[in-house]
Amino acid sequence: MRAIKKTIPHIFLMGYLLIILYPFLFVVFSSFKTNNQDIASNPFGLPGSISFDNYVNAWVNAKISTYFLNSLYIGILAACVSILFAAMLSFAVTRMRYNKISAIVFQLILLGMLIPNNSLLLPIYGIMRKLDILDTHMALILPYVANAIPFSVVILAAFMRSLPGEIEEAAVIDGLSSAGLFARIIIPLTIPAIVTVFIINFLGNWNEFLLANYFLSNDALKTLPVGMVGFRDAYNTNYAQMSAGIVFSVVPVMIIYAILQEQIIEGVTAGSVKG
Amino acid sequence: MNKALRNPLIYVLFILPAFILFLAFFIYPVFTAVNNSFTSWNGISKNVHYIGFDNYVQAFNDLAFWKSVRNNVYFILFSCFIQVPLIIIFSLLIANVKRFKGLYKTAVFMPSIMSTAVIGILWGFIYNPDFGLANEVLGLFGVSPVYWLSDKNWAMISILITNAWQWTGFYIVMVLAAILSIPKELDEAAAIDGATGFQRATKITLPLIMPIVSVVIMLSIAGAMKAADIVLVMTKGGPAGSTDVMATYMIRYAITSFRHGFGNSIAVLIFVFTIIITVLYQVLIAKRTERIEY
Numbered sequence: 001m002r003a004i005k006k007t008i009p010h011i012f013l014m015g016y017l018l019i020i021l022y023p024f025l026f027v028v029f030s031s032f033k034t035n036n037q038d039i040a041s042n043p044f045g046l047p048g049s050i051s052f053d054n055y056v057n058a059w060v061n062a063k064i065s066t067y068f069l070n071s072l073y074i075g076i077l078a079a080c081v082s083i084l085f086a087a088m089l090s091f092a093v094t095r096m097r098y099n100k101i102s103a104i105v106f107q108l109i110l111l112g113m114l115i116p117n118n119s120l121l122l123p124i125y126g127i128m129r130k131l132d133i134l135d136t137h138m139a140l141i142l143p144y145v146a147n148a149i150p151f152s153v154v155i156l157a158a159f160m161r162s163l164p165g166e167i168e169e170a171a172v173i174d175g176l177s178s179a180g181l182f183a184r185i186i187i188p189l190t191i192p193a194i195v196t197v198f199i200i201n202f203l204g205n206w207n208e209f210l211l212a213n214y215f216l217s218n219d220a221l222k223t224l225p226v227g228m229v230g231f232r233d234a235y236n237t238n239y240a241q242m243s244a245g246i247v248f249s250v251v252p253v254m255i256i257y258a259i260l261q262e263q264i265i266e267g268v269t270a271g272s273v274k275g
Numbered sequence: 276m277n278k279a280l281r282n283p284l285i286y287v288l289f290i291l292p293a294f295i296l297f298l299a300f301f302i303y304p305v306f307t308a309v310n311n312s313f314t315s316w317n318g319i320s321k322n323v324h325y326i327g328f329d330n331y332v333q334a335f336n337d338l339a340f341w342k343s344v345r346n347n348v349y350f351i352l353f354s355c356f357i358q359v360p361l362i363i364i365f366s367l368l369i370a371n372v373k374r375f376k377g378l379y380k381t382a383v384f385m386p387s388i389m390s391t392a393v394i395g396i397l398w399g400f401i402y403n404p405d406f407g408l409a410n411e412v413l414g415l416f417g418v419s420p421v422y423w424l425s426d427k428n429w430a431m432i433s434i435l436i437t438n439a440w441q442w443t444g445f446y447i448v449m450v451l452a453a454i455l456s457i458p459k460e461l462d463e464a465a466a467i468d469g470a471t472g473f474q475r476a477t478k479i480t481l482p483l484i485m486p487i488v489s490v491v492i493m494l495s496i497a498g499a500m501k502a503a504d505i506v507l508v509m510t511k512g513g514p515a516g517s518t519d520v521m522a523t524y525m526i527r528y529a530i531t532s533f534r535h536g537f538g539n540s541i542a543v544l545i546f547v548f549t550i551i552i553t554v555l556y557q558v559l560i561a562k563r564t565e566r567i568e569y
Contacts, residue, residue, distance in 0.1 A: 010372060098281075119546045123539070178279050182289070209390065209504040224393075225393060264384075269452055
Protein backbone atom coordinates (compact mmCIF):
# COMPACT_ATOMS: atom_id res chain seq x y z
CA MET A 1 0.00 0.00 0.00
CA ARG A 2 2.74 2.45 0.94
CA ALA A 3 4.71 1.54 -2.14
CA ILE A 4 1.71 2.29 -4.35
CA LYS A 5 1.18 5.60 -2.61
CA LYS A 6 4.77 6.51 -3.26
CA THR A 7 4.65 5.72 -6.97
CA ILE A 8 1.49 7.70 -7.78
CA PRO A 9 3.24 11.11 -7.80
CA HIS A 10 5.97 9.64 -9.99
CA ILE A 11 3.42 8.45 -12.52
CA PHE A 12 2.07 12.00 -12.93
CA LEU A 13 5.52 13.56 -12.95
CA MET A 14 6.89 11.06 -15.45
CA GLY A 15 3.88 11.81 -17.66
CA TYR A 16 4.75 15.49 -17.49
CA LEU A 17 8.41 14.78 -18.29
CA LEU A 18 7.30 12.73 -21.30
CA ILE A 19 5.29 15.71 -22.59
CA ILE A 20 8.29 18.00 -22.06
CA LEU A 21 10.95 15.74 -23.53
CA TYR A 22 9.23 13.73 -26.25
CA PRO A 23 8.90 16.62 -28.72
CA PHE A 24 12.71 16.91 -28.72
CA LEU A 25 13.09 13.19 -29.28
CA PHE A 26 10.56 13.34 -32.12
CA VAL A 27 12.60 16.05 -33.82
CA VAL A 28 15.89 14.18 -33.32
CA PHE A 29 14.40 10.99 -34.79
CA SER A 30 12.91 12.92 -37.70
CA SER A 31 16.22 14.62 -38.43
CA PHE A 32 17.79 11.27 -39.30
CA LYS A 33 14.97 10.15 -41.58
CA THR A 34 15.43 10.56 -45.31
CA ASN A 35 12.15 12.23 -46.31
CA ASN A 36 8.63 13.17 -45.30
CA GLN A 37 7.32 9.77 -46.35
CA ASP A 38 9.73 8.18 -43.92
CA ILE A 39 8.49 10.41 -41.08
CA ALA A 40 4.82 9.89 -41.91
CA SER A 41 5.05 6.11 -42.06
CA ASN A 42 6.97 5.76 -38.81
CA PRO A 43 6.55 8.90 -36.68
CA PHE A 44 7.39 7.39 -33.30
CA GLY A 45 10.15 5.01 -34.23
CA LEU A 46 13.88 5.22 -34.62
CA PRO A 47 15.18 5.97 -38.11
CA GLY A 48 16.10 2.96 -40.24
CA SER A 49 19.69 4.05 -40.66
CA ILE A 50 21.74 6.89 -39.21
CA SER A 51 22.70 9.39 -41.88
CA PHE A 52 23.97 12.89 -41.28
CA ASP A 53 22.95 14.19 -44.71
CA ASN A 54 20.25 16.44 -43.26
CA TYR A 55 22.71 17.97 -40.85
CA VAL A 56 25.29 18.63 -43.53
CA ASN A 57 22.64 20.16 -45.80
CA ALA A 58 21.24 22.35 -43.05
CA TRP A 59 24.65 23.56 -41.89
CA VAL A 60 26.06 24.28 -45.34
CA ASN A 61 23.18 25.12 -47.70
CA ALA A 62 20.91 26.83 -45.24
CA LYS A 63 23.72 28.91 -43.73
CA ILE A 64 22.89 27.80 -40.21
CA SER A 65 26.62 28.21 -39.48
CA THR A 66 26.47 31.93 -40.35
CA TYR A 67 23.37 32.54 -38.24
CA PHE A 68 24.91 30.56 -35.41
CA LEU A 69 28.09 32.66 -35.35
CA ASN A 70 26.12 35.92 -35.63
CA SER A 71 24.01 34.96 -32.63
CA LEU A 72 27.04 33.87 -30.67
CA TYR A 73 28.97 37.07 -31.23
CA ILE A 74 26.05 39.46 -30.75
CA GLY A 75 24.92 37.56 -27.66
CA ILE A 76 28.33 37.56 -25.98
CA LEU A 77 29.27 41.15 -26.88
CA ALA A 78 25.93 42.63 -25.76
CA ALA A 79 25.93 40.61 -22.54
CA CYS A 80 29.48 41.75 -21.66
CA VAL A 81 28.80 45.43 -22.32
CA SER A 82 25.53 45.43 -20.37
CA ILE A 83 27.26 43.78 -17.42
CA LEU A 84 30.09 46.32 -17.47
CA PHE A 85 27.66 49.27 -17.55
CA ALA A 86 25.30 47.71 -15.01
CA ALA A 87 28.17 46.88 -12.65
CA MET A 88 29.52 50.43 -12.86
CA LEU A 89 26.10 51.88 -12.10
CA SER A 90 25.46 49.37 -9.31
CA PHE A 91 28.80 50.20 -7.72
CA ALA A 92 28.13 53.93 -7.80
CA VAL A 93 24.61 53.51 -6.49
CA THR A 94 25.32 51.03 -3.70
CA ARG A 95 28.85 51.81 -2.52
CA MET A 96 29.43 55.51 -3.14
CA ARG A 97 28.17 58.14 -0.72
CA TYR A 98 25.40 59.89 -2.63
CA ASN A 99 22.36 58.29 -1.04
CA LYS A 100 19.60 60.58 -2.28
CA ILE A 101 20.66 60.68 -5.93
CA SER A 102 21.37 56.97 -5.81
CA ALA A 103 17.89 56.15 -4.58
CA ILE A 104 16.33 58.14 -7.43
CA VAL A 105 18.59 56.62 -10.11
CA PHE A 106 17.95 53.11 -8.83
CA GLN A 107 14.15 53.55 -8.77
CA LEU A 108 14.18 55.00 -12.28
CA ILE A 109 16.12 52.03 -13.62
CA LEU A 110 13.68 49.65 -11.93
CA LEU A 111 10.87 51.40 -13.78
CA GLY A 112 12.34 49.89 -16.93
CA MET A 113 11.22 46.44 -15.84
CA LEU A 114 7.57 47.58 -15.92
CA ILE A 115 7.62 48.78 -19.52
CA PRO A 116 6.42 46.05 -21.90
CA ASN A 117 9.34 46.12 -24.32
CA ASN A 118 7.60 44.98 -27.47
CA SER A 119 5.39 48.05 -27.32
CA LEU A 120 8.61 50.03 -27.82
CA LEU A 121 9.48 48.21 -31.04
CA LEU A 122 8.33 51.05 -33.31
CA PRO A 123 10.00 53.99 -31.51
CA ILE A 124 13.25 52.01 -31.26
CA TYR A 125 12.98 51.23 -34.97
CA GLY A 126 12.73 55.00 -35.47
CA ILE A 127 15.83 55.64 -33.36
CA MET A 128 17.79 53.06 -35.34
CA ARG A 129 16.78 54.70 -38.59
CA LYS A 130 17.79 58.13 -37.33
CA LEU A 131 21.16 56.76 -36.24
CA ASP A 132 21.34 55.13 -39.68
CA ILE A 133 22.39 51.76 -38.29
CA LEU A 134 19.45 49.63 -39.42
CA ASP A 135 20.72 46.48 -41.08
CA THR A 136 23.94 46.44 -39.08
CA HIS A 137 24.63 44.37 -35.99
CA MET A 138 24.80 47.59 -33.98
CA ALA A 139 21.00 47.89 -34.40
CA LEU A 140 20.63 44.79 -32.22
CA ILE A 141 23.57 45.22 -29.85
CA LEU A 142 22.52 48.67 -28.58
CA PRO A 143 18.93 47.73 -27.65
CA TYR A 144 20.04 44.36 -26.27
CA VAL A 145 22.53 46.09 -23.97
CA ALA A 146 19.91 48.62 -22.87
CA ASN A 147 17.23 45.97 -22.36
CA ALA A 148 19.42 43.91 -20.06
CA ILE A 149 20.39 46.82 -17.81
CA PRO A 150 17.41 46.96 -15.38
CA PHE A 151 17.54 43.24 -14.58
CA SER A 152 21.36 43.23 -14.33
CA VAL A 153 21.33 46.22 -11.99
CA VAL A 154 18.75 44.59 -9.71
CA ILE A 155 20.87 41.45 -9.29
CA LEU A 156 24.30 43.10 -9.14
CA ALA A 157 23.20 45.88 -6.78
CA ALA A 158 21.62 43.36 -4.40
CA PHE A 159 24.84 41.36 -4.43
CA MET A 160 27.09 44.39 -3.91
CA ARG A 161 24.92 45.61 -1.02
CA SER A 162 25.62 42.35 0.78
CA LEU A 163 29.41 42.83 0.60
CA PRO A 164 30.89 43.88 3.95
CA GLY A 165 32.21 47.46 4.15
CA GLU A 166 35.42 46.55 6.01
CA ILE A 167 37.19 45.32 2.87
CA GLU A 168 36.65 48.66 1.19
CA GLU A 169 37.81 50.58 4.24
CA ALA A 170 41.02 48.58 4.33
CA ALA A 171 41.54 49.11 0.60
CA VAL A 172 40.97 52.85 0.86
CA ILE A 173 43.45 53.10 3.72
CA ASP A 174 45.93 51.28 1.48
CA GLY A 175 45.46 54.13 -1.00
CA LEU A 176 42.97 52.89 -3.60
CA SER A 177 40.75 55.43 -5.34
CA SER A 178 37.09 54.63 -5.95
CA ALA A 179 37.76 53.57 -9.55
CA GLY A 180 40.56 51.30 -8.33
CA LEU A 181 38.27 49.98 -5.65
CA PHE A 182 35.72 49.04 -8.32
CA ALA A 183 38.22 47.33 -10.62
CA ARG A 184 40.36 45.55 -8.03
CA ILE A 185 38.05 44.81 -5.11
CA ILE A 186 34.36 44.99 -6.01
CA ILE A 187 34.45 43.30 -9.43
CA PRO A 188 36.46 40.24 -8.27
CA LEU A 189 34.12 39.83 -5.28
CA THR A 190 31.04 40.12 -7.51
CA ILE A 191 32.13 37.43 -10.00
CA PRO A 192 29.54 34.84 -8.88
CA ALA A 193 26.66 37.26 -9.52
CA ILE A 194 28.28 38.44 -12.74
CA VAL A 195 28.45 34.90 -14.09
CA THR A 196 24.77 34.35 -13.37
CA VAL A 197 23.74 37.64 -14.94
CA PHE A 198 25.95 36.98 -17.96
CA ILE A 199 24.27 33.65 -18.70
CA ILE A 200 20.77 35.11 -18.33
CA ASN A 201 21.61 38.07 -20.58
CA PHE A 202 23.32 35.87 -23.12
CA LEU A 203 20.35 33.50 -23.32
CA GLY A 204 17.98 36.45 -23.65
CA ASN A 205 19.99 37.85 -26.56
CA TRP A 206 20.46 34.43 -28.15
CA ASN A 207 16.69 33.86 -28.14
CA GLU A 208 15.49 37.35 -29.08
CA PHE A 209 13.31 37.37 -32.17
CA LEU A 210 11.24 40.53 -32.71
CA LEU A 211 13.99 43.14 -33.05
CA ALA A 212 16.25 40.75 -34.91
CA ASN A 213 13.45 40.02 -37.36
CA TYR A 214 12.59 43.63 -38.17
CA PHE A 215 15.93 45.44 -37.85
CA LEU A 216 18.02 43.24 -40.15
CA SER A 217 17.22 42.34 -43.73
CA ASN A 218 20.66 41.28 -44.97
CA ASP A 219 20.71 37.49 -44.88
CA ALA A 220 24.40 37.33 -43.92
CA LEU A 221 23.71 39.31 -40.72
CA LYS A 222 20.69 37.37 -39.42
CA THR A 223 20.63 35.67 -36.04
CA LEU A 224 19.70 32.07 -35.41
CA PRO A 225 15.99 32.42 -34.47
CA VAL A 226 15.33 34.63 -37.52
CA GLY A 227 17.47 32.45 -39.76
CA MET A 228 15.59 29.37 -38.57
CA VAL A 229 12.22 30.93 -39.40
CA GLY A 230 13.51 31.84 -42.87
CA PHE A 231 14.91 28.35 -43.24
CA ARG A 232 11.54 26.82 -42.31
CA ASP A 233 9.72 29.04 -44.78
CA ALA A 234 12.13 28.05 -47.53
CA TYR A 235 12.24 24.32 -46.78
CA ASN A 236 8.83 23.79 -45.30
CA THR A 237 8.26 20.79 -47.49
CA ASN A 238 11.32 18.98 -46.18
CA TYR A 239 10.60 18.17 -42.55
CA ALA A 240 13.63 15.92 -42.12
CA GLN A 241 16.00 18.73 -43.03
CA MET A 242 14.04 21.23 -40.95
CA SER A 243 14.38 18.93 -37.96
CA ALA A 244 18.15 18.98 -38.38
CA GLY A 245 18.00 22.79 -38.34
CA ILE A 246 15.96 22.72 -35.13
CA VAL A 247 18.49 20.37 -33.53
CA PHE A 248 21.31 22.77 -34.42
CA SER A 249 19.55 25.68 -32.76
CA VAL A 250 18.48 23.78 -29.65
CA VAL A 251 21.60 21.77 -28.82
CA PRO A 252 23.94 24.65 -27.85
CA VAL A 253 21.39 26.01 -25.39
CA MET A 254 20.88 22.52 -23.97
CA ILE A 255 24.62 22.09 -23.46
CA ILE A 256 24.89 25.46 -21.70
CA TYR A 257 21.90 24.50 -19.59
CA ALA A 258 23.29 21.08 -18.70
CA ILE A 259 26.53 22.62 -17.44
CA LEU A 260 25.11 25.68 -15.71
CA GLN A 261 21.54 24.77 -14.78
CA GLU A 262 21.91 25.59 -11.07
CA GLN A 263 23.09 29.10 -11.84
CA ILE A 264 20.54 29.68 -14.59
CA ILE A 265 17.58 28.60 -12.46
CA GLU A 266 18.79 30.58 -9.48
CA GLY A 267 19.42 33.71 -11.53
CA VAL A 268 16.15 33.67 -13.43
CA THR A 269 14.01 32.99 -10.38
CA ALA A 270 15.83 35.59 -8.25
CA GLY A 271 15.41 38.18 -11.00
CA SER A 272 11.74 37.51 -11.58
CA VAL A 273 10.83 37.50 -7.91
CA LYS A 274 12.63 40.71 -7.13
CA GLY A 275 11.38 42.37 -10.31
CA MET B 276 37.22 56.75 3.27
CA ASN B 277 34.63 59.40 2.51
CA LYS B 278 36.98 61.16 0.16
CA ALA B 279 37.54 58.10 -2.01
CA LEU B 280 33.85 57.27 -2.15
CA ARG B 281 32.71 60.84 -2.59
CA ASN B 282 34.35 61.61 -5.90
CA PRO B 283 31.61 63.31 -7.95
CA LEU B 284 33.43 62.89 -11.27
CA ILE B 285 33.76 59.12 -10.86
CA TYR B 286 30.17 58.89 -9.64
CA VAL B 287 28.82 60.60 -12.74
CA LEU B 288 31.13 58.70 -15.09
CA PHE B 289 30.04 55.38 -13.61
CA ILE B 290 26.35 56.14 -13.81
CA LEU B 291 26.22 57.77 -17.24
CA PRO B 292 26.71 54.91 -19.74
CA ALA B 293 23.92 52.76 -18.33
CA PHE B 294 21.74 55.76 -17.65
CA ILE B 295 22.05 57.22 -21.14
CA LEU B 296 21.14 53.87 -22.70
CA PHE B 297 18.24 53.58 -20.30
CA LEU B 298 16.92 57.01 -21.25
CA ALA B 299 17.46 56.36 -24.96
CA PHE B 300 15.79 52.94 -25.07
CA PHE B 301 13.12 53.12 -22.38
CA ILE B 302 12.11 56.68 -21.50
CA TYR B 303 12.54 58.46 -24.84
CA PRO B 304 10.69 55.72 -26.81
CA VAL B 305 7.71 55.94 -24.47
CA PHE B 306 7.41 59.67 -25.18
CA THR B 307 7.88 59.30 -28.95
CA ALA B 308 5.28 56.50 -29.02
CA VAL B 309 2.75 58.75 -27.30
CA ASN B 310 3.64 61.66 -29.58
CA ASN B 311 3.48 59.61 -32.80
CA SER B 312 0.20 58.04 -31.77
CA PHE B 313 -1.47 61.39 -32.46
CA THR B 314 -0.17 61.56 -36.04
CA SER B 315 -1.02 60.02 -39.37
CA TRP B 316 2.71 59.53 -40.04
CA ASN B 317 3.69 56.72 -42.40
CA GLY B 318 7.06 56.27 -40.72
CA ILE B 319 9.08 57.60 -43.66
CA SER B 320 8.01 61.02 -44.94
CA LYS B 321 9.35 64.28 -43.52
CA ASN B 322 6.05 66.04 -42.83
CA VAL B 323 3.98 64.81 -39.94
CA HIS B 324 0.28 65.62 -39.47
CA TYR B 325 -1.26 65.67 -36.06
CA ILE B 326 -4.76 64.20 -36.09
CA GLY B 327 -5.67 64.17 -32.41
CA PHE B 328 -7.33 61.02 -31.15
CA ASP B 329 -8.33 59.72 -34.60
CA ASN B 330 -6.03 56.69 -34.39
CA TYR B 331 -7.53 55.67 -31.08
CA VAL B 332 -11.07 56.18 -32.34
CA GLN B 333 -10.28 54.06 -35.37
CA ALA B 334 -8.74 51.29 -33.26
CA PHE B 335 -11.75 51.21 -30.95
CA ASN B 336 -14.06 50.96 -33.95
CA ASP B 337 -12.09 48.14 -35.56
CA LEU B 338 -13.51 44.70 -34.90
CA ALA B 339 -10.12 43.12 -35.70
CA PHE B 340 -8.54 45.18 -32.94
CA TRP B 341 -11.01 43.88 -30.37
CA LYS B 342 -10.40 40.37 -31.66
CA SER B 343 -6.70 40.85 -30.89
CA VAL B 344 -7.53 42.19 -27.42
CA ARG B 345 -9.74 39.15 -26.85
CA ASN B 346 -6.83 36.87 -27.74
CA ASN B 347 -4.60 38.62 -25.20
CA VAL B 348 -7.37 38.00 -22.68
CA TYR B 349 -7.39 34.31 -23.68
CA PHE B 350 -3.66 34.21 -22.92
CA ILE B 351 -4.35 35.67 -19.45
CA LEU B 352 -7.33 33.41 -18.69
CA PHE B 353 -5.53 30.29 -19.90
CA SER B 354 -2.54 30.99 -17.68
CA CYS B 355 -4.59 31.92 -14.60
CA PHE B 356 -7.16 29.17 -14.70
CA ILE B 357 -5.37 26.27 -16.39
CA GLN B 358 -1.63 26.86 -16.00
CA VAL B 359 -1.58 28.15 -12.40
CA PRO B 360 -3.49 25.17 -10.92
CA LEU B 361 -1.20 22.80 -12.84
CA ILE B 362 1.85 24.72 -11.63
CA ILE B 363 0.70 24.37 -8.00
CA ILE B 364 -0.13 20.67 -8.34
CA PHE B 365 3.16 19.75 -10.02
CA SER B 366 5.19 21.88 -7.59
CA LEU B 367 3.57 20.11 -4.62
CA LEU B 368 4.20 16.73 -6.24
CA ILE B 369 7.87 17.50 -6.91
CA ALA B 370 8.39 18.96 -3.43
CA ASN B 371 7.05 15.81 -1.79
CA VAL B 372 8.88 13.10 -3.74
CA LYS B 373 12.18 11.85 -2.41
CA ARG B 374 13.68 10.34 -5.56
CA PHE B 375 14.33 12.12 -8.87
CA LYS B 376 13.57 15.56 -7.39
CA GLY B 377 16.59 17.08 -9.13
CA LEU B 378 15.73 15.40 -12.43
CA TYR B 379 12.18 16.76 -12.40
CA LYS B 380 13.31 20.25 -11.48
CA THR B 381 15.99 20.34 -14.19
CA ALA B 382 13.88 18.84 -16.97
CA VAL B 383 10.72 20.90 -16.48
CA PHE B 384 12.69 24.14 -16.69
CA MET B 385 14.39 23.28 -19.98
CA PRO B 386 11.79 24.61 -22.46
CA SER B 387 11.90 28.07 -20.85
CA ILE B 388 15.50 28.73 -21.87
CA MET B 389 14.80 27.90 -25.52
CA SER B 390 14.12 30.52 -28.17
CA THR B 391 10.39 31.11 -28.56
CA ALA B 392 10.87 31.30 -32.33
CA VAL B 393 12.48 27.85 -32.46
CA ILE B 394 9.82 26.43 -30.15
CA GLY B 395 7.22 27.88 -32.50
CA ILE B 396 8.85 26.06 -35.42
CA LEU B 397 9.19 22.83 -33.44
CA TRP B 398 5.52 22.88 -32.45
CA GLY B 399 4.49 23.88 -35.95
CA PHE B 400 6.00 20.56 -36.99
CA ILE B 401 4.25 18.72 -34.15
CA TYR B 402 0.93 20.24 -35.26
CA ASN B 403 1.53 19.30 -38.90
CA PRO B 404 -1.74 17.68 -40.03
CA ASP B 405 -0.07 14.93 -42.10
CA PHE B 406 2.86 13.66 -40.06
CA GLY B 407 2.99 15.75 -36.89
CA LEU B 408 3.15 14.14 -33.47
CA ALA B 409 -0.14 15.64 -32.24
CA ASN B 410 -2.32 13.91 -34.84
CA GLU B 411 -0.35 10.68 -34.54
CA VAL B 412 -1.10 10.60 -30.82
CA LEU B 413 -4.77 11.38 -31.50
CA GLY B 414 -4.73 8.58 -34.08
CA LEU B 415 -3.71 6.11 -31.36
CA PHE B 416 -7.03 6.87 -29.68
CA GLY B 417 -8.92 6.70 -32.96
CA VAL B 418 -9.51 10.46 -33.19
CA SER B 419 -9.49 11.88 -36.69
CA PRO B 420 -6.78 14.40 -37.64
CA VAL B 421 -7.14 18.03 -36.57
CA TYR B 422 -5.91 20.95 -38.69
CA TRP B 423 -4.35 22.55 -35.65
CA LEU B 424 -2.96 25.78 -37.00
CA SER B 425 -5.10 26.28 -40.10
CA ASP B 426 -8.50 25.70 -38.51
CA LYS B 427 -9.67 28.91 -36.90
CA ASN B 428 -11.38 27.05 -34.07
CA TRP B 429 -8.16 25.30 -33.13
CA ALA B 430 -5.35 27.76 -33.96
CA MET B 431 -5.60 29.86 -30.80
CA ILE B 432 -5.80 26.91 -28.45
CA SER B 433 -2.81 25.33 -30.24
CA ILE B 434 -0.75 28.44 -29.55
CA LEU B 435 -1.89 28.55 -25.91
CA ILE B 436 -0.82 24.93 -25.45
CA THR B 437 2.61 25.64 -26.92
CA ASN B 438 2.99 28.72 -24.75
CA ALA B 439 2.02 26.73 -21.66
CA TRP B 440 4.47 23.97 -22.65
CA GLN B 441 7.25 26.55 -22.77
CA TRP B 442 6.55 28.42 -19.53
CA THR B 443 4.85 26.09 -17.02
CA GLY B 444 8.18 24.63 -15.88
CA PHE B 445 9.66 28.07 -15.35
CA TYR B 446 6.94 28.92 -12.85
CA ILE B 447 7.04 25.46 -11.26
CA VAL B 448 10.66 26.08 -10.33
CA MET B 449 9.76 29.41 -8.72
CA VAL B 450 6.88 27.93 -6.70
CA LEU B 451 9.01 24.93 -5.82
CA ALA B 452 11.71 27.18 -4.38
CA ALA B 453 9.06 28.83 -2.18
CA ILE B 454 7.72 25.46 -0.98
CA LEU B 455 11.19 24.17 -0.16
CA SER B 456 11.98 27.27 1.90
CA ILE B 457 9.06 26.62 4.28
CA PRO B 458 10.47 25.31 7.57
CA LYS B 459 10.07 21.54 7.88
CA GLU B 460 8.85 21.79 11.49
CA LEU B 461 5.48 23.24 10.43
CA ASP B 462 4.72 20.23 8.28
CA GLU B 463 6.05 17.75 10.82
CA ALA B 464 4.00 19.25 13.64
CA ALA B 465 0.85 18.94 11.53
CA ALA B 466 1.73 15.36 10.63
CA ILE B 467 2.09 14.49 14.35
CA ASP B 468 -1.32 16.04 14.98
CA GLY B 469 -2.70 13.58 12.44
CA ALA B 470 -3.17 15.75 9.34
CA THR B 471 -3.21 13.83 6.06
CA GLY B 472 -0.88 14.73 3.21
CA PHE B 473 -3.76 16.42 1.36
CA GLN B 474 -4.74 18.43 4.44
CA ARG B 475 -1.17 19.53 4.99
CA ALA B 476 -0.85 20.63 1.35
CA THR B 477 -4.08 22.66 1.33
CA LYS B 478 -4.06 24.01 4.90
CA ILE B 479 -0.36 24.67 5.45
CA THR B 480 1.70 24.76 2.25
CA LEU B 481 -0.83 26.45 -0.02
CA PRO B 482 -1.52 29.50 2.20
CA LEU B 483 2.22 29.92 2.73
CA ILE B 484 2.99 29.99 -1.00
CA MET B 485 0.16 32.38 -1.97
CA PRO B 486 2.53 35.38 -2.19
CA ILE B 487 4.69 33.62 -4.78
CA VAL B 488 1.60 32.36 -6.64
CA SER B 489 0.54 35.97 -6.78
CA VAL B 490 3.89 36.88 -8.36
CA VAL B 491 3.46 34.03 -10.85
CA ILE B 492 0.04 35.36 -11.86
CA MET B 493 1.50 38.86 -12.24
CA LEU B 494 4.30 37.58 -14.42
CA SER B 495 1.96 35.54 -16.61
CA ILE B 496 -0.27 38.58 -17.12
CA ALA B 497 2.78 40.61 -18.14
CA GLY B 498 3.87 37.73 -20.41
CA ALA B 499 0.40 37.51 -21.94
CA MET B 500 0.48 41.19 -22.86
CA LYS B 501 3.93 40.76 -24.42
CA ALA B 502 3.09 37.66 -26.48
CA ALA B 503 4.04 38.25 -30.09
CA ASP B 504 6.90 36.15 -31.39
CA ILE B 505 5.15 32.85 -30.79
CA VAL B 506 2.11 34.04 -32.78
CA LEU B 507 4.24 35.52 -35.57
CA VAL B 508 6.21 32.31 -36.01
CA MET B 509 3.33 29.84 -35.72
CA THR B 510 0.41 31.51 -37.55
CA LYS B 511 1.33 35.16 -38.32
CA GLY B 512 -2.02 36.02 -36.71
CA GLY B 513 -4.03 33.85 -39.12
CA PRO B 514 -6.17 32.12 -40.15
CA ALA B 515 -8.26 35.25 -40.81
CA GLY B 516 -6.96 37.14 -37.77
CA SER B 517 -8.15 34.44 -35.38
CA THR B 518 -4.82 34.32 -33.50
CA ASP B 519 -3.89 38.01 -33.69
CA VAL B 520 -2.76 39.57 -30.42
CA MET B 521 -2.37 43.31 -29.87
CA ALA B 522 1.34 43.22 -30.61
CA THR B 523 0.97 41.39 -33.95
CA TYR B 524 -1.93 43.67 -34.91
CA MET B 525 0.36 46.62 -34.19
CA ILE B 526 3.21 45.18 -36.25
CA ARG B 527 0.97 44.44 -39.21
CA TYR B 528 -0.24 48.04 -39.43
CA ALA B 529 2.99 49.80 -38.58
CA ILE B 530 5.56 47.83 -40.51
CA THR B 531 3.71 45.95 -43.21
CA SER B 532 1.21 48.66 -44.18
CA PHE B 533 3.36 51.69 -43.21
CA ARG B 534 0.83 53.18 -40.79
CA HIS B 535 3.40 54.14 -38.22
CA GLY B 536 1.21 56.61 -36.34
CA PHE B 537 -1.61 54.12 -36.00
CA GLY B 538 0.83 51.42 -34.89
CA ASN B 539 2.15 53.71 -32.19
CA SER B 540 -1.36 54.27 -30.85
CA ILE B 541 -1.67 50.47 -30.49
CA ALA B 542 1.70 50.43 -28.69
CA VAL B 543 0.37 53.02 -26.26
CA LEU B 544 -2.80 50.97 -25.77
CA ILE B 545 -0.74 47.85 -24.99
CA PHE B 546 1.13 49.89 -22.42
CA VAL B 547 -2.04 51.39 -20.90
CA PHE B 548 -3.92 48.08 -20.80
CA THR B 549 -0.96 46.40 -19.11
CA ILE B 550 -0.83 49.10 -16.44
CA ILE B 551 -4.60 48.98 -15.87
CA ILE B 552 -4.62 45.20 -15.44
CA THR B 553 -1.56 45.30 -13.20
CA VAL B 554 -2.98 48.01 -10.95
CA LEU B 555 -6.41 46.34 -10.80
CA TYR B 556 -4.76 43.05 -9.89
CA GLN B 557 -2.61 44.66 -7.21
CA VAL B 558 -5.54 46.53 -5.67
CA LEU B 559 -8.17 43.78 -5.88
CA ILE B 560 -6.20 40.61 -5.25
CA ALA B 561 -2.52 40.93 -4.42
CA LYS B 562 -3.19 43.19 -1.43
CA ARG B 563 -5.12 40.41 0.28
CA THR B 564 -2.26 37.95 0.08
CA GLU B 565 -0.01 39.57 2.60
CA ARG B 566 3.56 38.51 3.08
CA ILE B 567 3.93 35.82 5.71
CA GLU B 568 6.90 35.60 8.02
CA TYR B 569 7.81 32.30 9.56
